[in-house]
Amino acid sequence: MSPLVTAKDLVRVYRSKSGPLSKPQELRAVGGVSFSIDAGRTLAIVGESGCGKSTLARLITLIEKPDAGTLSLDGADALDPANAGTLRRTVQLVFQNPYGSLNPRKTVGQILEEPLIINTSLRKAERQVQALAMMQRVGLGPEHARRYPHMFSGGQRQRIAIARALMLQPKLLIADEPVSALDVSVQAQVLNLLLDLQQQFGLAYMFISHDLAVVQYLAHDVLVMYLGLAVEHGPKDLIFGKPLHPYTQALLASTPALGGMRHPHKMAKGEVPSPLDVPKGCVFATRCPHVTDLCRAERPPLRPVGGRLVACHYAERFLDEPAQVVSSIPAAQSPRPQPSP
Template sequence: MSGDAILKVRDLKRDYVIKGGIFTKPRILSAVKGVSFDVERGTTLAVVGESGCGKSTLARILTMIDPATAGTVEIDGQPIDIAKYGVSREMRQKVQIVFQNPYGSLNPRQKIGAVLEEPLLLNTDMPAAERRDAALAMLQKVGLKPEHYGRYPHMFSGGQRQRIAIARSIMLKPKLLVLDEPVSALDLSVQAQILNLLADLQEEFNLTYVFISHDLSVVRYIADKVMVMYFGEAVEYGTRDEVFDNPRHSYTKTLFAATPRADVNSIKARLAKRAA
């Protein structure tokens, strides 16, 4: 595991207590079972697996929404333990998340300008004029226009709303961005556009991504490393080519065999033809 890792996770566990009934005792549900991995600065780790494998629970721990039951998480050299210490303003700026459903994560009563400025309002002392300028600049970086600043979320397409969600997530210039199924609700051509946008932003801001997905064609397109989860365990971990070209675990082989794989090159060619 790399010494230049911005994210270091060791033996991470998350258990939930399921209350019992009149005739049953409480039981423990282990959603994440002793997972360890590193993510190098400026790279993308894709976490894949079927529903219920623990990948979204992992995302909630990494973004400090839920505490871990055991194990350690270190982000940019700082350990996090929200159960003991809560979440500092400094740490909140380092880690942000993009959810699957952008409309559900955007306040329908807020104009887009307010949506983008809110992280700056809550986490910095930036004056109002500077917040507005930063929001307008970020709209441009994600492919939107200045006139979108005063519109409401319902006035945008799904792809545009996801661009807004991505813009909001990087307003604080985080070190780590966790993307939880960010393109699964979009059609194929819009998926490719959003993935290209994420690649451009990663290069410009030196962002590190943890990209959670069940779509193997998307993972093969965007990932540097891949971790396969199965019932809370990391059963496969390696570079994208290692995992895709030579899967070792039986579950990984079964997952790949059962999933149709899109030809990424054909997607790129189709998009280039439309742009021309």
């Protein structure tokens, strides 16, 4: 069976001009990223703020076109305009802040029926039946159908957004930091709901998060991004068990819930370089504790080492070391404890 999603060497460049006479500046938000996701599986995209996660999400949902690369969804060429209509239904997106994406003037029932009005010829009665059935699946009662988004808690609003995303029976759900704005106790409930729905519907997830404790809980595979590039990619258990890229090691080290250190900020090893001025050699060279002249001169290719892909000249060296965290960098937001199942 071929994967549900196959992305190859996706590139997205933003061009901006600071003045009428200035040369346009190029920002490679996504610099050639490849991955695939099978039905029923979860790929987590992790990395600090600004590394290109949301841009990658917009490419996969066809909101934006890549400047280069190929994308296949459900066996079809997703970049062929002839397929766009059907594929837009195949992929749905859930955001961090559902309040911003739920129309405050519509009831939950209307919000859930809307995708059916736009995309199907179902009659009102049938639409209502489907909306109520989906509400039940995400843990909302029939009495909620007549209420407005502001009458719900953050966790319930995220349930509404998930229900709406599932109304057209997508095969891939992209969740961009879906629980980052929620309290820890509520996070666990929403994550469990996502796990249940994945089993019920055989959904594939692309789960975007800067929080490795959350990723640990539900990912099968992990792709670690830094400055628009994948630096480590493979099975979660291998990567979390023994991270081979110094950046992954540092990310894990700054996640207390995964055995990392309590004061990551004290261990800060510099800032992420500007995406407008990416280092010529290894993208992590300016912060890496193991940097050498070779690292500064030559960009390491993403290559297979220890059952996953790693972009580090010295990845083999870390394979032989005992599993331990070696350095730390500031996390994008304060790390949270791991949600209990």
